[in-house]
Amino acid sequence: MIELDGLTKRYGTKTAVDHLSFQVRPGMITGFLGPNGAGKSTTMRMMLDLDNPTSGTVRIDGRHYRELDEPLKYIGALLDAKAMHGGRSAYNNLLCLAQSNRIPERRVGEVLDLVGLTAVARKKSKGFSLGMGQRLGIASALLGDPEILMFDEPVNGLDPEGIHWIRNLMKSLAAEGRTIFVSSHLMSEMALTADHLIVIGQGKLLADMSMADFIQQNSRSFVRLRSPQQERLRDVLHADGFVVVEAGNGTLEVDGATTEKLGELAAAHQLTLHELSSQRASLEEAFMQMTAGAVEYHAHGTDVHGGGVPEGGPAAPGPGWGAQSGWGPARTPEAGPNSEGV
Amino acid sequence: MTAPTPTPTPPPPYGYVSPIPVRRAHLGDALASEWTKIRSVRSTVWTLGTMVLLMLVIGLGVAAIAAGEGGNMGEESALPLGFFGMLPASICVITLGVLTISSEYGTGMIRTTLTACPSRARVLTAKAIVFFLLVFTVTLVVAFVVATAQVAMVEAAEPTGAEWARATVGAAGFMAVLGLLSMGVGALVRHSAGAITVMIGVLLLPLVAALFMFAPALKGVQEALFTYSVPSQMIALYSAQPPFGDSGPAGWEALFTLVGVAAVAVGGAYALLNSRDV
Numbered sequence: 001m002i003e004l005d006g007l008t009k010r011y012g013t014k015t016a017v018d019h020l021s022f023q024v025r026p027g028m029i030t031g032f033l034g035p036n037g038a039g040k041s042t043t044m045r046m047m048l049d050l051d052n053p054t055s056g057t058v059r060i061d062g063r064h065y066r067e068l069d070e071p072l073k074y075i076g077a078l079l080d081a082k083a084m085h086g087g088r089s090a091y092n093n094l095l096c097l098a099q100s101n102r103i104p105e106r107r108v109g110e111v112l113d114l115v116g117l118t119a120v121a122r123k124k125s126k127g128f129s130l131g132m133g134q135r136l137g138i139a140s141a142l143l144g145d146p147e148i149l150m151f152d153e154p155v156n157g158l159d160p161e162g163i164h165w166i167r168n169l170m171k172s173l174a175a176e177g178r179t180i181f182v183s184s185h186l187m188s189e190m191a192l193t194a195d196h197l198i199v200i201g202q203g204k205l206l207a208d209m210s211m212a213d214f215i216q217q218n219s220r221s222f223v224r225l226r227s228p229q230q231e232r233l234r235d236v237l238h239a240d241g242f243v244v245v246e247a248g249n250g251t252l253e254v255d256g257a258t259t260e261k262l263g264e265l266a267a268a269h270q271l272t273l274h275e276l277s278s279q280r281a282s283l284e285e286a287f288m289q290m291t292a293g294a295v296e297y298h299a300h301g302t303d304v305h306g307g308g309v310p311e312g313g314p315a316a317p318g319p320g321w322g323a324q325s326g327w328g329p330a331r332t333p334e335a336g337p338n339s340e341g342v
Numbered sequence: 343m344t345a346p347t348p349t350p351t352p353p354p355p356y357g358y359v360s361p362i363p364v365r366r367a368h369l370g371d372a373l374a375s376e377w378t379k380i381r382s383v384r385s386t387v388w389t390l391g392t393m394v395l396l397m398l399v400i401g402l403g404v405a406a407i408a409a410g411e412g413g414n415m416g417e418e419s420a421l422p423l424g425f426f427g428m429l430p431a432s433i434c435v436i437t438l439g440v441l442t443i444s445s446e447y448g449t450g451m452i453r454t455t456l457t458a459c460p461s462r463a464r465v466l467t468a469k470a471i472v473f474f475l476l477v478f479t480v481t482l483v484v485a486f487v488v489a490t491a492q493v494a495m496v497e498a499a500e501p502t503g504a505e506w507a508r509a510t511v512g513a514a515g516f517m518a519v520l521g522l523l524s525m526g527v528g529a530l531v532r533h534s535a536g537a538i539t540v541m542i543g544v545l546l547l548p549l550v551a552a553l554f555m556f557a558p559a560l561k562g563v564q565e566a567l568f569t570y571s572v573p574s575q576m577i578a579l580y581s582a583q584p585p586f587g588d589s590g591p592a593g594w595e596a597l598f599t600l601v602g603v604a605a606v607a608v609g610g611a612y613a614l615l616n617s618r619d620v
Contacts, residue, residue: 048457051619066460073360077457083450085383092382092392093451099457100375102365140454145360177358330404 001179002047002075002148007056009042009203016042018203019056024181026147029174031194031211032183035070035291040183041079043317044152048077070101078151086126090117090136093125094143103144105122107191126271129155139167148179149251152307155189167193187287191215201291215284223262225252226275236269237262372468380472385441390476393434394484399490401427401604405495415494419493419501421509422580424485428513429573435477436541439524442473443611453620462615466529470608473525475520482514498540509615512579516597519604520572526607529615545572565618575600 002024017039024030025308045051047058049065060068060075068074075252084093094108112121115135120128125136141149151170155163155240170193174180190197190296192209197214199207206216227233230250237244237254242262245253254262261276266273380386404426443466446452459465489509493501501509524541531537552567568574569590577585578596585592589601 001583048453049460050453050456052617057425068460070364071460073362073364079453079457080450083454085379085445085449085451087383087445088379088386089382092378096375096378097454097458099378100367100372100455103362107362112553145362147358147360173482215423339353 001061003062004043004047004060004326005057007043007046007058008048008054008137009051010054016203017046017053020200020203020205021056022198022205022208024148024179024198025196026179027174027177027182028195029170029182029193030196030198031190032181032198032200033187033190033287034183034200034206036185036187038185038200038291039202040185041152044077044079044150044183044202046148047293048075048079070103072095072097072103072109072146074144075148076141076144076146077149078134078137078141078154080152081130082135083158084125084133084136084140086336087124089122089130090125090139091121093136094140097140098143101144102108107143107145114142115139121277131159131162134158134162134166138169146178149181151180151182151314153183153185155184155186163189166227170236183300184277187284188282191283199287199290206290212288215283216278216335218290219283220255220281220286222279222281224257224275224279225254225255225266225273226250226278227266227273229251229271232269233266233271233273236271238304240265251338253279367459369464369468370463373472374467375459376465376472380442381447383444383485384558386438386476389434389441390436390480393431394480396431396434397424397427397484397488399427399482400430402491402495405488405492409495409497417499418581419505420496420498421489421501421505423496424488424509424513425494425576425580426577427488428485428517428600431481432517432520432545432576433482435521435541436524436545437538438477439473439521440528440537440541441534442469442525442528444532444537445529447532448534456620463612466608466612466615470522470525474522477521478514478518481517482510485513486510504593505580512594512597516579516600518577519597519600521605523600523607526604526609526611529611530607549573570599572600580583 004020004022007017007020008015020039020043026263032040032043042051046053047056047060049066058065060071065071065075086097089186091108091241094111097103098105109118109121112118115138117132117135117139120132125133128136134157138151138154141151149170151166151226154166154170158166170180170182174195180194182190194211197207197209197211198205199214207218209217224247225233226249232254234244234246234252237252242254242257245255247253259276263273263276376388401424404423405420408420408423446455455465456462489506524537527540527544528534528537531540548567548571551570552564555561555564555567565587569584569586573597574586576593578590578592579594581592583592584590
């Protein structure tokens, strides 16, 4: 459990982190999301007592970081992959960390094995690829077998296999009951891994809610219709007070309506429908809207807080998000059981 | 499709307990860690190797020249000849001292180090102890070998016990403390090249500046620079009387002066490391 209370960091007149208060709870993956420069890394450095907060506190299981004598046994962190001495072998880089925390030396071999670096254990870490460096950083985070793990942009620069590996690793670590705190600027990545979401923009808290709630609240839902009698359909919808948007390819999109209602309306007017489905805007779009708001309105950022009451239970993100690239079109149809197509 | 599966409910109250026993870590563990660090990088081998080589080659070379000329050392012993090897060797010690800490900043390792051991004081103390003992031991052995050879080769007065102590333990202490000063500067500057430049400036600049102070008005400054420059202090270490003029430190006083300077630098490093962002 990590607790932040009013954490603030100012550099001169610039406020990098602005009164952040949230909790990171055990047994789930908490995603820490924000655009580049939102203050994610600064926050994580303050959590690890590398940077001194201007005000506010961070507590790790109720204690200050500096009160931990062997912190690696409580919290492991991957800040950046290259935070190792390149002239030292992977093994020795981990050994000196283990020794400083009285971790038995055999553990070094174990974590190297776990991340798949046993073969290059005696090689200088200077020659490591980005992916290998990332694995070494993760090995150092796992060295003390800690209850809390923090990863700063762990998938940066990794190939798909590496991304898959880290994703599964984080899930299995969370399933063991550990606290996982992972930062990213990619909403699509978070949607795949995180159970809980903390979004910041310009150092301010924008959202603190379960992934399911986030999806619920932040992605615009609409109904897509396709009909050979498009002209008549549109007139009927207009007549009933619906706002209709033509989305090309002969499809119409209606905000704030249910498929049931529109289906019945079409039936009442004896219109043929080729498609009637509920759709949701992509999370990427929702995320960008949310953080763009923080840039635009500054202090109004907390408005989005709305239903952000933290939930204890883990969230099950709606299926279908895995299929999208994250860079795709702004509106991505939801596949699977959520679609109520006819 | 890699749709996320519903995650299990977190087991109350705290999920994970590691099978690895928690044993309270202390300074001894930090020392072990720093020893691993210093022995596992190549720069240690290079700088100390070069230092040993310079002390041996120059020390023995100077002794051979002095012996060949059949020179008269007067009432002095042959031990002060050790100075000639000490001066270039000190540049190696400076480099290693700076690198001990600045390489951590250069590589980003410092963040990992301080995450693993949040007590800055413990990290710096461990570094200082390991570095001091390493340099002291190596210099002591080499200085003793060189001194023995010089005494054997050069015809001069038989050195007293006090002279032996200054030429071996004193010289080793001087080098190690000079290295600590470099480490302190390295921690303050946080940049290898910058800190090494500062230290080489500290080592040589006062003497070079003093050479060009011709104006009579600067006479006092010139004398002070001559007397208190690091090379002059090294010379002073070997002699019982102040080597330049009537005032200034002599013998062990030279080492104590340096200890004072190093204490200020390392003290500053402690204070700054505690308050500064990494």
